[in-house]
Amino acid sequence: MDFKIIPSTCSYCGTGCGVLFQVMDGRLIDTLPMKTHPVNEGKLCIKGWNLHEHVISDKRLKSPMIRKDGELQESTWDEAIQTSADKFKSIINDHGPDSVGVLLSAKITNEENYVAQKFARAVIGTNNVDHCARL
Amino acid sequence: MQEQVREWLEQDSVDIFLGYKMVQGHPLPHCFTKENIDEIDDLIVGNARYSLEKMATKIAAAHPELKIGLLTRDCNQRALNVLYVWNQLKPDNIETISVNCCPSKLKEHGDCSYLEPEKAAPLKMMIGIDNNMDVKAAEEFGQEDRYKRWMYELQKCLKCYGCRDICPVCFCKECSLEHTDLIATGSVPPEVPIFHLVRAVHMGGRCIDCGLCEDACPVDIPLRLLYRKVNGIVSDVFDYKTGTSADQSPFNMLGEEVTLELKPI
Numbered sequence A: 001m002d003f004k005i006i007p008s009t010c011s012y013c014g015t016g017c018g019v020l021f022q023v024m025d026g027r028l029i030d031t032l033p034m035k036t037h038p039v040n041e042g043k044l045c046i047k048g049w050n051l052h053e054h055v056i057s058d059k060r061l062k063s064p065m066i067r068k069d070g071e072l073q074e075s076t077w078d079e080a081i082q083t084s085a086d087k088f089k090s091i092i093n094d095h096g097p098d099s100v101g102v103l104l105s106a107k108i109t110n111e112e113n114y115v116a117q118k119f120a121r122a123v124i125g126t127n128n129v130d131h132c133a134r135l
Numbered sequence B: 001m002q003e004q005v006r007e008w009l010e011q012d013s014v015d016i017f018l019g020y021k022m023v024q025g026h027p028l029p030h031c032f033t034k035e036n037i038d039e040i041d042d043l044i045v046g047n048a049r050y051s052l053e054k055m056a057t058k059i060a061a062a063h064p065e066l067k068i069g070l071l072t073r074d075c076n077q078r079a080l081n082v083l084y085v086w087n088q089l090k091p092d093n094i095e096t097i098s099v100n101c102c103p104s105k106l107k108e109h110g111d112c113s114y115l116e117p118e119k120a121a122p123l124k125m126m127i128g129i130d131n132n133m134d135v136k137a138a139e140e141f142g143q144e145d146r147y148k149r150w151m152y153e154l155q156k157c158l159k160c161y162g163c164r165d166i167c168p169v170c171f172c173k174e175c176s177l178e179h180t181d182l183i184a185t186g187s188v189p190p191e192v193p194i195f196h197l198v199r200a201v202h203m204g205g206r207c208i209d210c211g212l213c214e215d216a217c218p219v220d221i222p223l224r225l226l227y228r229k230v231n232g233i234v235s236d237v238f239d240y241k242t243g244t245s246a247d248q249s250p251f252n253m254l255g256e257e258v259t260l261e262l263k264p265i
Ligand code: SF4
Pocket: A010, A011, A012, A013, A014, A015, A016, A017, A040, A044, A045, A046, A047, A048, A049
């Protein structure tokens, strides 16, 4: 029998509520609000309360999927990244860099958001950058 | 306290002990075991309270024979009594160490986080219900005013289910609050007041007034007051004191056989 409480941060939105994961016998079983966390002071919204569900869900994707012959098929990260890069290149060649837009997320960190906008501006060559917090 | 827990674990009187430990500057619940016996030096009471008994209930559901020790404040102890009565935990498998709880005139020091209730803001005082009121004071508003005040409070609900999820005595496999025939889905706020009243009725004979639900409510609804009212009725009508009475709650319908008699309609 193994029971652990793991402090973490909710990944569902930019608020960043403190959560505690309850892990029993290596399996994530439940989420609790961290009572002493300065951001949420022991409260969560419904998404935070159910964080464990997407981790243990049967529907969770564990590898990238590529649509081939009209059907989604499991693939490797190398292949998925290469396919995306090739597609982006051909779109940019045909229609110019402003045909691409990059929508950033509150679910990733500040630094990851920075890297993503840098990728849009420096690699793709567009200022079409927006964030889900503005929707 | 640390010595007692060490002895229990070493002598196998308990298999695990649920207490608190400082982690990254936060007092967090922690499961102490014989394998990591040195961690006992870090065992603290902690000034934030969590429902250790709810964790024990989950652990016991997966490992029914495990002997579990835990740190108990007064509220944890009352919750344990309810969990015994409802057959969620076996008293023989539970050992407790009681710690000092809320301060009062008789004892000044307390380890509890519920020491000073927050003061209600002026708007809440004017059109809502102050969470610090007692049942009697809340009943002094005229009927119409009272209804408006409660509806103001209840319509703030975000339907986070936090009040249920954190509650030590909410252990049902299927919860009525998610039953589409009882409460319509797909809107926030949920159907008020039915969402809260369904839960309030279920708390009759169960709620031990720990206040964890109110602590967890993001919109500060005076839930504890609502459940106090319900349990006041349970106490007056059935003479049943939730959390301290050792016998089954008057609302438990499970048993060996049906004892209700059919009556003509
Ligand atoms: S619990 Fe809700 S509000 Fe808090 S970070 Fe998660 S999604 Fe955002």
